[in-house]
Amino acid sequence: MSVHGPAPFAPSAPLKLFNSLTRQLEAFQPVHAGEARVYSCGPTVYNYPHIGNMRAYVFADILGRTLSFKGLKLTHVINITDVGHLTDDADDGEDKMEKMAKAQAQSIWDIAQHFTQAYWEDVKALNIRQPARWTIATEYVPQMIAFAEKIAAKHCYELDSGLYFDVSTVADYGRLARAQTEDGEGRIEAVECKRNAADFAIWRKTPPGEKRQMEWDSPWGKGAPGWHLECSVMSGEVLGFPFDIHTGGIDHREIHHPNEIAQNQAFCCTNGLDLPANSGARVWMHNNFLVERSGKMSKSSGEFLRLQLLIDKGYSPLAYRLMCLQAHYRSELEFSWDGLAAALTRLKRMLIAVQQLKDRIPLRTGEGDHPQDGGGAPSLAEPVPGPRFTPFLERFDAAVSDDLNTPVALTVFEEVLALKKVDASEKLAALAAMDAVLGLGLLTLDRKALRLKPKGVEIEETEIESALEARKEARAAKDFARSDALRDELVAKGVEVMDGDPLGWEWKLV
Numbered sequence: 001m002s003v004h005g006p007a008p009f010a011p012s013a014p015l016k017l018f019n020s021l022t023r024q025l026e027a028f029q030p031v032h033a034g035e036a037r038v039y040s041c042g043p044t045v046y047n048y049p050h051i052g053n054m055r056a057y058v059f060a061d062i063l064g065r066t067l068s069f070k071g072l073k074l075t076h077v078i079n080i081t082d083v084g085h086l087t088d089d090a091d092d093g094e095d096k097m098e099k100m101a102k103a104q105a106q107s108i109w110d111i112a113q114h115f116t117q118a119y120w121e122d123v124k125a126l127n128i129r130q131p132a133r134w135t136i137a138t139e140y141v142p143q144m145i146a147f148a149e150k151i152a153a154k155h156c157y158e159l160d161s162g163l164y165f166d167v168s169t170v171a172d173y174g175r176l177a178r179a180q181t182e183d184g185e186g187r188i189e190a191v192e193c194k195r196n197a198a199d200f201a202i203w204r205k206t207p208p209g210e211k212r213q214m215e216w217d218s219p220w221g222k223g224a225p226g227w228h229l230e231c232s233v234m235s236g237e238v239l240g241f242p243f244d245i246h247t248g249g250i251d252h253r254e255i256h257h258p259n260e261i262a263q264n265q266a267f268c269c270t271n272g273l274d275l276p277a278n279s280g281a282r283v284w285m286h287n288n289f290l291v292e293r294s295g296k297m298s299k300s301s302g303e304f305l306r307l308q309l310l311i312d313k314g315y316s317p318l319a320y321r322l323m324c325l326q327a328h329y330r331s332e333l334e335f336s337w338d339g340l341a342a343a344l345t346r347l348k349r350m351l352i353a354v355q356q357l358k359d360r361i362p363l364r365t366g367e368g369d370h371p372q373d374g375g376g377a378p379s380l381a382e383p384v385p386g387p388r389f390t391p392f393l394e395r396f397d398a399a400v401s402d403d404l405n406t407p408v409a410l411t412v413f414e415e416v417l418a419l420k421k422v423d424a425s426e427k428l429a430a431l432a433a434m435d436a437v438l439g440l441g442l443l444t445l446d447r448k449a450l451r452l453k454p455k456g457v458e459i460e461e462t463e464i465e466s467a468l469e470a471r472k473e474a475r476a477a478k479d480f481a482r483s484d485a486l487r488d489e490l491v492a493k494g495v496e497v498m499d500g501d502p503l504g505w506e507w508k509l510v
């Protein structure tokens with residue numbers, strides 16, 4: 001225990017997470033004491049991610065940050081699916097990657113590389129922390145073959161088109177899917193001779209006489225792994241079964257994750273095949289969809305919203321991050337431009353308040369008015385909020401520990417932001433502790449980052465500043481005709497002048 005100043009806040013609220021497999025909130029119990037091992041289903045890199053896809057990774061990031069906040073050593077893995085995901089999750093249709101490669105007349109490897117990069121750029125722009133490992137599906141094919149070989153005799157059968165998993169060989173198949181609907185699987189039997197409609201290919205053979213761009217030798221002939229096999233293998237390989245938490249979008253509750261679970265049961269079945277003990281992960285978590293008025297945002301539907309479009313229209317990606325945090329991850333979130341604009345305004349208010357607070361903290365040693373710093377410079381890196389902030393941090397902790405209740409956590413953050421007559425350094429420290437979970441980056445964010453220039457606007461910031469300066473002079477000289485003319489000129493160039501803006505933004509691009 002330190003004798004110098006207050007001890008750092010230690011979150012102690014019990015962490016409860018909603019487990020889709022048991023359909024209840026459960027107290028989080030790490031498999032390995034003091035650790036949290038998390039696997040998130042990554043994108044299929046046949047196209048740009050849309051902002052709905054990115055909601056899944058903002059959610060996984062908040063989960064990871066919360067686990068770190070709770071003092072657990074986090075190992076987070078996100079995969080990149082560059083082979084094997086068919087156009088229909090239920091084992092039907094073409095490989096998404098092959099289809100795109102044909103349409104673009106490019107190699108699958110180039111397509112994969114291009115869209116993986118695009119996804120990583122969005123990850124960065126949204127302040128999503130880098131996972132411990134990105135696992136690329138095509139780098140794990142030998143392990144996939146080994147996994148399939150281990151379960152083949154007891155759980156699989158071979159058809160001309162591939163090696164199929166017999167879902168009747170495991171207990172309680174599809175339990176995860178039934179968590180959402182009781183209507184049964186409702187799948188289309190796409191392949192003749194399957195024993196059960198829900199059976200799925202864990203290895204797809206290359207048809208005779210064909211050559212695929214991505215194919216590997218296997219005991220079942222040349223071919224490619226199935227999408228579900230990939231995630232079972234990469235998660236088990238890197239994190240070890242059972243690991244703590246498996247995440248994905250809510251669509252994965254229907255087919256992808258039930259199939260992963262069936263494979264994991266087959267692979268882990270040392271003591272029978274029961275669920276949830278053999279599902280491979282202790283907790284299965286799913287984020288709900290980002291929807292538009294017309295329905296779920298989907299890549300397959302052609303037109304979709306990319307993060308870049310938001311940026312082109314002048315919205316900081318962090319406004320979208322905040323929009324995600326304003327909803328609970330298990331609620332549907334409807335995207336609207338108005339909603340995004342409101343999130344941006346909220347973010348601006350937060351940022352201005354943080355900046356005003358920072359302005360109150362002297363940066364140099366020896367200025368004497370911060371005795372609690374022991375004479376050193378106030379350190380943003382090692383914040384220690386004093387006891388005044390403990391009740392707030394406790395409420396923040398309770399909110400995020402309550403199945404990641406970010407909407408409530410945000411309001412606690414804003415309450416602290418609004419506190420008057422408190423020590424500025426301590427307040428900043430409390431905000432830093434909370435922002436480490438929210439990931440808005442408010443302590444280091446520059447104002448300019450929130451004043452992005454929409455693509456269509458050609459005016460430069462210096463030009464705006466000098467017009468504003470000239471306008472100030474005109475007003476001082478009571479030349480209101482000139483002041484109005486300057487304002488109108490700016491409006492014509494897409495700049496709205498904000499006279500009397502309490503936040504001091506002065507202008508914004510419209």
Ligand SMILES: Nc1ncnc2c1ncn2[C@@H]1O[C@H](COP(=O)(O)OP(=O)(O)OP(=O)(O)O)[C@@H](O)[C@H]1O
Nearest residue numbers: 043044052053055056248249289290297298299300
């Ligand atoms: N509209 C959405 N809102 C939230 N999460 C989504 C949405 N659509 C997909 N996801 C999730 O995004 C992640 C990445 O999905 P993936 O790249 O496999 O998309 P996809 O299934 O190919 O595309 P789509 O379903 O959009 O056509 C998955 O966890 C998926 O569940």
Ligand SMILES: [Zn+2]
Nearest residue numbers: 041042231256
């Ligand atoms: Zn997956």
